[in-house]
Amino acid sequence: MISKPRDTLLSLAAAAALLLAPLSAAAFETAARSALVVDHATGTVLLEKDADVPLPPASMSKLMTLFMVFEALEAGRLSLDERLPVSQQAQQMGGSTMFLDTTDKVRVEDLILGVIVQSGNDACVVLAERLAGTETAFAQQMNVRARELGMLDSTFANSTGWPHPDHRMSARDLVRLSTLLIERFPQYYEYFSVREYDFDGRAPSNRYNRNPLLNLDLGADGLKTGHTEEAGYGLVGSAVQNGRRVTMVVTGLGSSQERVAESERLLTWAFREFTSRELFRAGETIATADVWIGAAGQVPLVAADAVTAVVPWAEKDNITTWVEYSGPIEAPIEKGQPVAELVVTVPGVGETRHALQAAEGVGRGGFMSKLQATAQVLMGRAMTAALGAGG
Structure with a gap:
């Protein structure tokens, strides 16, 4: 399982629409209009x-x-x-x-x-x-x-x-x-x-x-x-x-x-x-996401319902999954809040997306959390400046 943040989190409606994307595997013709x-x-x-x-x-x-x-x-x-x-x-x-x-x-x-x-x-x-x-x-x-x-x-x-x-x-x-x-x-x-x-x-x-x-x-x-x-x-x-x-x-x-x-x-x-194939049970922890200025540094991600993939028999063992989210996710986070997507791909078939939610709530962090976050930002800026000065 690969977990990675991304810049833009798709809406649940868009994710649901993507579930209806047609499969390209096993081309099949029909005489119907x-x-x-x-x-x-x-x-x-x-x-x-x-x-x-x-x-x-x-x-x-x-x-x-x-x-x-x-x-x-x-x-x-x-x-x-x-x-x-x-x-x-x-x-x-x-x-x-x-x-x-x-x-x-x-x-x-x-x-x-x-x-x-x-x-x-x-x-x-x-x-x-x-x-x-x-x-x-x-x-x-x-x-x-x-x-x-x-x-x-x-x-x-x-x-x-x-x-x-x-x-x-x-x-x-x-x-x-x-x-x-x-x-x-x-x-x-x-x-x-x-x-x-x-x-x-x-x-x-x-x-x-x-x-x-x-x-x-x-x-x-x-x-x-x-x-x-x-x-x-x-x-x-x-x-x-x-x-x-x-x-x-x-x-x-x-x-x-x-x-x-x-x-x-x-x-x-x-x-x-x-x-x-059932890939994950309902409520099973699928991955974790990084949290920004939270009481905890990460939050477990789960699907509300079982995640099942429909695949051609020849590809049933070649399923790839990863998680995308816009992160780190800023606290506070409520339990059950949609925060990420599980992407499922099958060779020759295509991709489907499933909404993931926080398995538990994460409150805002205290002074130390803010201090650590500030230090991370400053460190990142320093590294960027050093890279820019090279060459």
Whole structure:
């Protein structure tokens, strides 16, 4: 472990952004219009192609509708057993539906399953009207919430993904949204793995979940397919193998068969070619940093969470780490204060950065500490002057 000071300490936000830098190892091609494959635990991008281009998402954008429904359930503004009326607009929706009509009063849980399994456009409209009064108002709320969530390449014109020139999402935003659904709503995320559902026996031909990954031996447990003539065939999926989760998106494929094959190929590659290594435990002392005019001359540095690296199998033993900080760090220092960064590099992969914090507090030093610091400064100036006088 190398520990070195530096002139400028990056912000935590910048460090988090760097975690999403794409890996350059193991070049891999895809026929998808855009694609993104991400290791869930670390946020490490394993593959990307045009991941920030806003494209028609088709029914994959129903994930945003579901996210807002789940937030309403969590806040108590909605309940799973609440029965909602079906408007004329909802009944008249085309495409995939639950075959609802205006005589129905449908439980929210049934509507959620209808959206996920049957990709019900009518169910989306019913939920949107309950939360915002109209689907147009709900779409406006979707746009506001998307910005708050950091989804900067997404705009919504409706709750369903119905073709519209202003309805767009990027692959990166779809992965970001999927990650939030997985982490924030584990109690509702289970709905995404339901393979068969038919509301009131009305749509026996439309009762199977369209996510093809659920039928493959990949550990898949979500999320959503999408298809329109404009968007092509797309899928955002997530799977777990040996405790490691990978989330991926493909868009713009030419057929449902190509969507199945490409999604399976990408997930298989991500699990086969990469592994994860825990480098440091949460709270483990990783290095020490020098302290300026403090009650102690150094402070131990730790990470709040375990530090894990995702690496190609061939490079799993070739990881390099060092610590950077702007130092010496001036006292006083509070316990838990972010003061440094751990830099992790893997040959052919790139670098990720992890925030480090002070493991303990360090108060201001007394008279002797100040005297020693002054002496160090004077000694440094003297050495500089002597070097300048030489030659």
